[in-house]
Amino acid sequence: MKELVLATNNQHKVREIIDILGKLPITVKSLADFKKMPEVVEDGETLAQNAVKKASTVAMRLNTWAMADDTGLEVDYLAKAPGVYSARFAGINCTYEDNNKKLLKLLKGVPKKDRTARFRCVIAVAGPEGSIELAQGCIEGVIAQKAAGDKGFGYDPIFVVAKYKKSFAQLDSRIKNVISHRGQAVRNAKKIIERICRSS
Amino acid sequence: MKELVLATNNQHKVREIIDILGKLPITVKSLADFKKMPEVVEDGETLAQNAVKKASTVAMRLNTWAMADDTGLEVDYLAKAPGVYSARFAGINCTYEDNNKKLLKLLKGVPKKDRTARFRCVIAVAGPEGSIELAQGCIEGVIAQKAAGDKGFGYDPIFVVAKYKKSFAQLDSRIKNVISHRGQAVRNAKKIIERICRSS
Numbered sequence: 232m233k234e235l236v237l238a239t240n241n242q243h244k245v246r247e248i249i250d251i252l253g254k255l256p257i258t259v260k261s262l263a264d265f266k267k268m269p270e271v272v273e274d275g276e277t278l279a280q281n282a283v284k285k286a287s288t289v290a291m292r293l294n295t296w297a298m299a300d301d302t303g304l305e306v307d308y309l310a311k312a313p314g315v316y317s318a319r320f321a322g323i324n325c326t327y328e329d330n331n332k333k334l335l336k337l338l339k340g341v342p343k344k345d346r347t348a349r350f351r352c353v354i355a356v357a358g359p360e361g362s363i364e365l366a367q368g369c370i371e372g373v374i375a376q377k378a379a380g381d382k383g384f385g386y387d388p389i390f391v392v393a394k395y396k397k398s399f400a401q402l403d404s405r406i407k408n409v410i411s412h413r414g415q416a417v418r419n420a421k422k423i424i425e426r427i428c429r430s431s
Numbered sequence: 432m433k434e435l436v437l438a439t440n441n442q443h444k445v446r447e448i449i450d451i452l453g454k455l456p457i458t459v460k461s462l463a464d465f466k467k468m469p470e471v472v473e474d475g476e477t478l479a480q481n482a483v484k485k486a487s488t489v490a491m492r493l494n495t496w497a498m499a500d501d502t503g504l505e506v507d508y509l510a511k512a513p514g515v516y517s518a519r520f521a522g523i524n525c526t527y528e529d530n531n532k533k534l535l536k537l538l539k540g541v542p543k544k545d546r547t548a549r550f551r552c553v554i555a556v557a558g559p560e561g562s563i564e565l566a567q568g569c570i571e572g573v574i575a576q577k578a579a580g581d582k583g584f585g586y587d588p589i590f591v592v593a594k595y596k597k598s599f600a601q602l603d604s605r606i607k608n609v610i611s612h613r614g615q616a617v618r619n620a621k622k623i624i625e626r627i628c629r630s631s
Contacts (some may be wrong), residue, residue: 277476309537310520312512320510336536337509 238289238299241383246306251417278353286357350412368415438489438499443584453615478553486557550612568615
């Protein structure tokens with residue numbers, strides 16, 4: 232059976248991705264199953280560049296199939312920042328809460344109509360022989376006035392989807408995984424992986 | 432004599448670029464010399480993508496050599512925003528002053544050590560037969576607490592270079608053109624253009 236390595240050290244992401252992938256005729260592993268994997272520096276200018284770099288590094292190093300995502304929150308008032316820098320918006324080694332606090336402070340007094348934002352997720356699936364395919368997902372929302380909810384991770388407590396009037400951290404994970412950027416991207420990636428499984 | 436069209440409608444940029452280019456064995460024109468040039472939508476994710484799109488569109492349309500720049504201000508506290516969106520940071524059709532005011536407001540209370548920023552300029556030189564070459568320039572600085580100076584344009588009044596302790600809008604244009612992002616990029620582009628002139 233072929234093997235697919237999820238090229239991420241973020242256990243929140245691993246859990247979410249495995250959940251959405253569901254059953255596949257391929258053995259899914261995560262980086263935690265491998266010792267001494269060198270850290271990949273995420274220095275790309277775009278989400279796609281980072282996803283490709285992570286997936287292809289792991290695919291080459293382990294001589295297997297690898298899948299990596301890069302995800303960003305684009306806030307329109309901030310010229311689409313933090314974008315590719317979402318994870319380290321409040322500094323290196325900052326917490327999710329630090330990031331949320333910083334963002335809420337920057338948007339203090341900004342009216343709801345100008346708080347539009349979107350989560351964007353790009354997934355790269357890389358093969359042992361150098362192939363690369365991309366899958367994407369995107370969801371529109373607004374940045375809340377304050378954090379709410381304790382599910383999810385990252386910017387979930389301050390990202391509100393209009394239809395549900397709830398933050399991502401207040402939504403049931405089943406609903407979130409259907410509508411979310413990562414849910415869409417993983418389902419698109421699943422089609423790529425199924426094609427890989429069918430090919431000899 | 433060969434012809435080089437500066438693919439920009441910004442007359443501030445045209446003047447600055449012609450000033451820095453100096454004498455060249457090529458006829459330099461600007462878009463103002465041509466009627467009915469369609470607007471190029473700057474929808475790239477990176478400065479390089481926008482510069483390439485502008486230069487190659489004009490080169491193809493006019494069957495000539497064309498040069499375009501895209502320039503962005505990266506503010507570290509804002510995860511490198513406004514970057515590729517620098518010109519329209521405060522909204523479509525906003526003024527330079529609107530942009531500067533918005534940036535100063537976002538950085539209100541942020542200490543000097545966290546106000547680091549850089550101007551980055553990418554220039555693309557495109558040929559009538561589809562060739563593309565890139566040149567770059569970058570200068571480090573900090574965002575001032577308030578605007579100062581009336582020279583230059585764009586974010587110049589609030590961008591301070593440590594060595595001179597003056598904003599770009601307070602610096603003599605001769606000094607600015609030597610050290611600036613656009614100065615560096617144009618001089619690098621000049622080498623490309625001189626090579627084009629030598630080739631038959």
